[in-house]
Amino acid sequence: MPIHEKSLIRPENLHSQENLTIDGVDVSGHWSTFIEPRVVTDYNENLEDEIAALPGGEYIHRCWQCGSCTNACPVNAINPDFNPRFWIYLVRLGMEDELLRDKDIIWQCVSCNKCTYVCPRDVAPEGVMKATAHWLELKGHRPKSPSILFDEVFSEQVFATGKIEEGRIIRDFFKRTGQPLMQDWLVEMVKRLLSGLPLKLMMTMGLATLFRPRTRGWGPARAAIEEYVHEKEAEQRRALGLDGSAGDIE
Amino acid sequence: MNGKYKKVAYYPGCALEGSAHAYSRSTKAVGRKLGLDLVEVENWNCCGAMEVKNIDPKLQTYLSSRVMSIAANEMKFDVVMAPCNGCYHNLKKAEYDLANDPDSVAVVERLSTKAGHETYQAGDIETIHALDWIKHSIGEAGLRERVKNSLAGLKVANYYGCMYTRPRHIFPEKDQGGDSESTLEPHYMDDLLAAAGAEIVAFPLKTACCGGAHTLSDSDTSTKLVINILRAAELNGAEVIATECPTCHSGLEMHQIRAEKRFDIKTSVKIVYFTQLLGLALGLSPRKVGLHENVSDSLPLFKEKGLA
Numbered sequence: 001m002p003i004h005e006k007s008l009i010r011p012e013n014l015h016s017q018e019n020l021t022i023d024g025v026d027v028s029g030h031w032s033t034f035i036e037p038r039v040v041t042d043y044n045e046n047l048e049d050e051i052a053a054l055p056g057g058e059y060i061h062r063c064w065q066c067g068s069c070t071n072a073c074p075v076n077a078i079n080p081d082f083n084p085r086f087w088i089y090l091v092r093l094g095m096e097d098e099l100l101r102d103k104d105i106i107w108q109c110v111s112c113n114k115c116t117y118v119c120p121r122d123v124a125p126e127g128v129m130k131a132t133a134h135w136l137e138l139k140g141h142r143p144k145s146p147s148i149l150f151d152e153v154f155s156e157q158v159f160a161t162g163k164i165e166e167g168r169i170i171r172d173f174f175k176r177t178g179q180p181l182m183q184d185w186l187v188e189m190v191k192r193l194l195s196g197l198p199l200k201l202m203m204t205m206g207l208a209t210l211f212r213p214r215t216r217g218w219g220p221a222r223a224a225i226e227e228y229v230h231e232k233e234a235e236q237r238r239a240l241g242l243d244g245s246a247g248d249i250e
Numbered sequence: 251m252n253g254k255y256k257k258v259a260y261y262p263g264c265a266l267e268g269s270a271h272a273y274s275r276s277t278k279a280v281g282r283k284l285g286l287d288l289v290e291v292e293n294w295n296c297c298g299a300m301e302v303k304n305i306d307p308k309l310q311t312y313l314s315s316r317v318m319s320i321a322a323n324e325m326k327f328d329v330v331m332a333p334c335n336g337c338y339h340n341l342k343k344a345e346y347d348l349a350n351d352p353d354s355v356a357v358v359e360r361l362s363t364k365a366g367h368e369t370y371q372a373g374d375i376e377t378i379h380a381l382d383w384i385k386h387s388i389g390e391a392g393l394r395e396r397v398k399n400s401l402a403g404l405k406v407a408n409y410y411g412c413m414y415t416r417p418r419h420i421f422p423e424k425d426q427g428g429d430s431e432s433t434l435e436p437h438y439m440d441d442l443l444a445a446a447g448a449e450i451v452a453f454p455l456k457t458a459c460c461g462g463a464h465t466l467s468d469s470d471t472s473t474k475l476v477i478n479i480l481r482a483a484e485l486n487g488a489e490v491i492a493t494e495c496p497t498c499h500s501g502l503e504m505h506q507i508r509a510e511k512r513f514d515i516k517t518s519v520k521i522v523y524f525t526q527l528l529g530l531a532l533g534l535s536p537r538k539v540g541l542h543e544n545v546s547d548s549l550p551l552f553k554e555k556g557l558a
Contacts, residue, residue: 055307074459078474108468110475111300112459113416117433124417130304146467147304154301158313162295166268173466185508189545192507196542196549201271213267215295217366221316224364225309228357232306 009035043094046241051091053239054134056127063088069115069125075108082108084115084125087132099132100141107133107145138240149176159225162215255378255387259327260288261317263337263496264296270334270496272540276525277333277380279539283532284388284396291321291330297340300463307347308357314344315358318377319370333380333525335495339413339420341377346420348372379414380525381438381494382431390445398533400447404555406527407453407488407519408439409479411498415457439494439524446531451486455479462497465504473513476505480517489551492524499523503545520548530557 016033020026051057063085070076070085082105090099109129116124136142144152153172157164174181194202215221237243266274281288294317296302298310318341321330332338347354349372362369378386388396415421415433424431431438436457440450458479461472479502483491493499502521509515522544529539536542536558541549552558 074461074475075471078471108464108471110459110461110468110471111304111463112412114412114459116417117415127307147464150467151301151304154299155305158296158298158302164264164296164299166265170466177467185504185511188507188511189504192547193543193545196544196547198542201543213264216293218295221295221361221365224361225312227364228309228361229306 008038013038040095040098042097044096045094047094047096047099048092050240051128051131051135054131054138054236056124056129057131057135058127059121059123060088060091060128060131062121063092063123064121065089066120068118068120069123072114072118074112074114075110079105079108081105084109084129088123088125088128091128091132100136103136103142106136107147109133135240138236138242146177149173152176159222159229161212162218162221163213165212168212253387254329255286255331255383257287257289258378258383259291259321259325259330259375261291261294261297261321261330261332261337261341263294263332263334264299265334265336265496265500269500270523272543273333273496273499273523273525275543276523276529276534276539279534280384280525280529280532283529283534284384284392286383286387288331289325289327291317292325294320297332297337299336299340303340308354309361310340311344311347311354312358312361314340315348315370316362316365316367317341318344318375319362319368322370322374323368327375329376329378331378331380331383333494334497335379335411335413336497338377338379342420344370345372345377346422379494381414381442384442384528385438386429390441393442393445393528393531397446397531399531399557401443401527401531401557402447402449404448404527404557405451405487405489406443406448407451407483407486407491408443408456408524409453409483409491409493409498409502410436410439410456411462411493411495412457412459413495439492443492443524443527446528448527448531451483451488453483453486453488455482458482460498460501460505462501465497465501469505469508470512472501473505473508476502477509477513477515477517480506480509480519483519484517488519490520490522490527490548492522492527494524500545506546520551521546522548 013036014033016029019028020032048060052060065085067085070083073084075082087099111126113126116126119125137144137148150173153176154164154169171181262274278288295313298313302313303310321327332341359369415436418433424433444450459475460479461475465472499521506517526539526541536549549558
């Protein structure tokens with residue numbers, strides 16, 4: 001199936017005059033369309049290295065732009081602007097401003113790994129998407145996405161107790177993103193779930209929210225993980241030329 | 251018949267103790283019915299899921315390696331079985347990284363030493379999925395002999411999701427011809443349910459993505475992806491979608507409702523774990539396989555088909 005991709009000519013760079021006569025020749029409308037020259041002067045020569053320094057971005061240099069990733073991508077099928085091949089191209093050329101136009105959708109990668117499955121060069125585009133989304137947030141180009149907030153809520157629980165409890169994850173996530181917990185579809189789901197449940201199981205589930213499931217003797221693992229996380233954060237910030245101090249992933 | 255899967259270490263993972271309790275319950279019930287022993291990994295921890303991988307992939311490798319280390323070094327098992335696609339995928343990924351990436355080995359050594367348990371070494375244990383477990387211990391022929399209540403007349407679409415087959419390199423035993431699983435067109439669930447009598451419908455979206463990674467963080471994307479899957483199943487005549495992953499299963503259930511509420515798109519196909527279907531076929535009661543714990547209400551359908 002051919003890849004249908006967007007044109008590099010953006011609508012705002014196309015100009016036409018309704019009434020225009022040049023040297024006595026009427027060139028109104030379509031005939032007078034001209035394209036604004038596209039000059040890129042602000043290359044970020046470090047962009048590829050910075051993305052490659054973040055987890056998942058290591059193999060971006062292997063890409064030869066075949067576009068298999070974009071062709072396989074289910075998010076691209078929903079939104080044609082979601083285009084991994086194009087973003088890899090921009091990163092490799094250092095076209096930061098172009099990349100920033102799509103800063104609010106790159107995090108929407110669903111990690112299905114279809115791209116990584118079909119990539120003939122083992123670029124692991126799924127990892128590049130994660131690294132790029134991470135880069136945008138570390139550089140302050142956009143606030144933390146709901147996706148990274150979810151990852152943080154989840155990881156904090158794992159680091160703290162060794163396990164997660166799903167009800168707590170949902171509550172914490174909605175709280176952190178300022179959304180009401182009482183979403184109509186969630187309420188409906190819980191209603192349907194409870195309709196079939198015997199009392200005993202409901203009580204077990206209730207107790208799980210009070211007494212958090214945890215791995216016994218997790219303390220030393222927790223300390224080791226937290227130390228490692230702080231080291232990694234400092235390392236990444238150095239690689240991106242940020243202040244060098246550890247950030248707070250909490 | 252592969253004897254080494256007769257008694258395996260069982261790694262349920264967090265979801266199977268929560269939203270996917272029915273999957274754990276039916277897996278254990280089917281194991282008992284088939285004479286297969288499951289011994290739960292002692293004091294296990296989360297495999298790291300996709301979320302910890304997104305924070306740092308090597309931390310996920312460590313978390314998964316701890317589970318394998320306990321099963322292999324403390325419990326002396328050769329095989330660990332994980333019914334959850336996420337857990338299964340992560341253990342496989344950790345195995346691959348520890349066999350091929352010295353940096354991952356260094357991180358895992360450091361964290362394991364500080365956490366005070368033996369460091370997992372690649373090759374210490376074999377990780378399998380619940381599908382491998384039944385396929386290679388009992389197999390289709392064994393199932394056919396044991397079926398009490400054939401699923402004949404039940405039209406099933408088998409949905410495998412992403413994590414069971416992708417990326418290919420972490421599953422070196424797949425795509426090896428013969429009886430091995432295919433990463434492009436997985437068929438183990440088709441084989442087992444067909445042996446239990448079910449009518450398997452063509453289902454081109456068997457490895458499509460349900461958007462599970464963004465179920466809550468980008469719900470519209472997930473709902474759109476799930477609608478594709480539900481509709482494709484219905485268009486092919488399926489009455490039931492069989493699942494083998496708790497995230498896919500709850501994703502399909504949640505977004506089937508969300509599609510109704512937010513997009514006014516109704517689908518009626520039922521969502522059931524493959525172990526629940528196998529259990530019914532083996533003569534277990536709907537309660538024993540936890541049918542009442544599903545959000546998707548399939549009981550009336552099974553009653554109509556004489557399976558419950």
